Amino acid sequence: MTEIEDFGVTAYDPHERFFGSRYKQGGRTVYGLDFSVSELVTFLPKPDPDKPLDASDSQRRIYPLHAKQFGEYVETTPDWVAPALLLRGPSIFEFDRKIAQNTGTTQFGVIGVPKDSRAEIKIVDGQHRTLGFHMAWESLNAKIMTARANLARAKEDAMDAAVVSNLQAKLDGLVHRRTTLASERVSVQIVVTDDPRVARRIFVDINDNAKGITGSVRSRFDDRKVISRALDIVLNNNELLKGRVDLELDRITGGSPYLLGAKHVADMLRALTVGNGRIGKRLEEELDEQQIAYEFEAFSNGMVTAFPDLRAVQEGDLAPASLRASSLLGSSVILRGFAAAWYELREEEWEIDEITEAFANFAAGMQGPVYPDPKDTWFATGLFSASDNGVYSPNSRAQDFKQLTTTITEWASAAPKWKRIAQG
Structure with a gap:
């Protein structure tokens, strides 16, 4: 019998798969993953500040300025830091314990997220950060496109070598920043629950127990x-x-x-x-x-x-x-x-x-x-x-x-x- 060769094509896989962990918190199953900024903005839709809230929402109104300021912070601060994003989703995940390590309370393996059901994953805590990540990534891409065009025009117009060098350095800096953000990670926790009321309760608990910085x-x-x-x-x-x-x-x-x-x-x-x-x-x-x-x-x-x-x-x-x-x-x-x-x-x-x-x-x-x-x-x-x-x-x-x-x-x-x- 002839074996079919695996060409590594993933587009036909109904799941997106990530290394991660599975554990319990508050009696609920939680999956822990991490994304790069580029992966995060691909995995999570861009929150819409203009979308009206409805009764099933587990978040408050989005303030675009707050998200914009966070995005600028991530884009311009090399030693940026961000706490984990907290998401919720129904029982749609696969978990393959390909990694044998098991602490007794935490299992490590491969988490499969159905592509067709990804829209059912919602943000519980971190909508401003998520929008900020989107804004930062879009801003960097826009600046890189502009920098490439400016450099190309300078070369075509045979501008002074110092001008060309300065434009090249600016482009290189922007590309380096994007490459860095494409490799640095953001922690994500996904709580498994089918009930939006549970998600709202989680959101209240987080904010009740958080102590703001003075x-x-x-x-x-x-x-x-x-x-x-x-x-x-x-x-x-x-x-x-x-x-x-x-x-x-x-x-x-x-x-x-x-x-x-x-x-x-x-x-x-x-x-x-x-x-x-x-x-x-x-x-x-x-x-x-x-x-x-x-x-x-x-x-x-x-x-x-x-x-x-x-x-x-x-x-x-x-x-x-x-x-x-x-x-x-x-x-x-x-x-x-x-x-x-x-x-x-x-x-x-x-x-x-x-x-x-x-x-x-x-x-x-x-x-x-x-x-x-x-x-x-x-x-x-x-x-x-x-x-x-x-x-x-x-x-x-x-x-x-x-x-x-x-x-x-x-x-x-x-x-x-x-x-x-x-x-x-």
């Missing part, structure tokens, strides 16, 4: 950002802040032993660096964390010199909670406002001693709270909300903060005749 943690941990690197230096060396910064929480309540949260310090560092501006990609590359930390040290010393209450906090004679209960200097918004004004004055070539002397003129007007009286110097700025009990911090909306910066900067040049209303 701004303070992000500010400390993302060392790709120059402000984060400067923050690390400042938190370890500044006398006013040492032991007085909450490293986890963004909101500092009245009785907290901390003066600021790490996010607030990062915001002050940013204000000292660009005022009310932003740090773009080019500036990010140009800035030096040591210089930013040095400027913060000068600012901190100036503030401690100008305001006796802050000096008392630094020397341990006044608790941050007591400062918040008696002075506007306990407000992170006020402190950031002085940082932004410091930047503006430095841009106007004021010396550090001059700014310190000007800020000292504010000391007489920093007692809190601010009551709703038009005769009160601070309330007259329109930056403080009206409350019969008084408020200790100005409004922090972007437009209000810009006005606060302008107000402090102008008052540094011509200190107001302070009139503070003691009670409403």
